[in-house]
Amino acid sequence: MTRTVRVVVNDRAYERSVEVRRSLADFLREDLDLTGTHVGCEHGVCGACTVLLDGEPIRSCLMLAVQADGRRFTTVEGLAPEGGLDRLQEAFWTHHGLQCGFCTPAILLTAHAFLREHPSPSREEIREMLAGTLCRCTGYHFIVEAIHAAAHSGNHG
Ligand code: FES
Ligand code: FES
Numbered sequence: 537m538t539r540t541v542r543v544v545v546n547d548r549a550y551e552r553s554v555e556v557r558r559s560l561a562d563f564l565r566e567d568l569d570l571t572g573t574h575v576g577c578e579h580g581v582c583g584a585c586t587v588l589l590d591g592e593p594i595r596s597c598l599m600l601a602v603q604a605d606g607r608r609f610t611t612v613e614g615l616a617p618e619g620g621l622d623r624l625q626e627a628f629w630t631h632h633g634l635q636c637g638f639c640t641p642a643i644l645l646t647a648h649a650f651l652r653e654h655p656s657p658s659r660e661e662i663r664e665m666l667a668g669t670l671c672r673c674t675g676y677h678f679i680v681e682a683i684h685a686a687a688h689s690g691n692h693g
Pocket of ligand 2: 634635636637638639640670671672673674
């Protein structure tokens with residue numbers, strides 16, 4: 537059984553007919569070709585599939601595409617100005633905040649939402665925020681440094 541789903545992703549409107557059992561993660565990746573959203577556990581544990589719904593992080597593997605109808609999302613493809621990097625991406629680049637990159641889109645989006653509420657976080661607060669997204673490679677140290685640097689780059693903190 538299919539239903540029509542209309543969403544706005546990264547300020548662009550989409551309309552697609554989808555199977556009612558299709559997850560939002562698969563919808564973004566396979567129907568909208570936004571493959572920066574990664575899928576790991578598909579059980580809400582690893583956080584790799586995180587996207588922003590009205591600016592707040594959610595697990596896109598736990599939401600059905602049909603539940604997304606009429607909603608507005610941001611994926612990692614929508615973070616940067618066209619052809620460039622946003623301040624978090626710049627900081628990840630400079631501070632080696634990634635290795636394989638599998639967790640990176642989710643961490644960038646989670647950090648993006650976090651910095652809106654906590655513009656000047658401590659390293660401890662950043663570590664707490666990262667608890668919901670698993671990274672198998674980095675040990676988190678350089679991720680924390682990158683987010684800290686991005687947060688404090690504009691205010692000399
Ligand atoms: S793939 Fe969604 S939380 Fe792991
Ligand atoms: S950089 Fe490989 S999982 Fe985080």
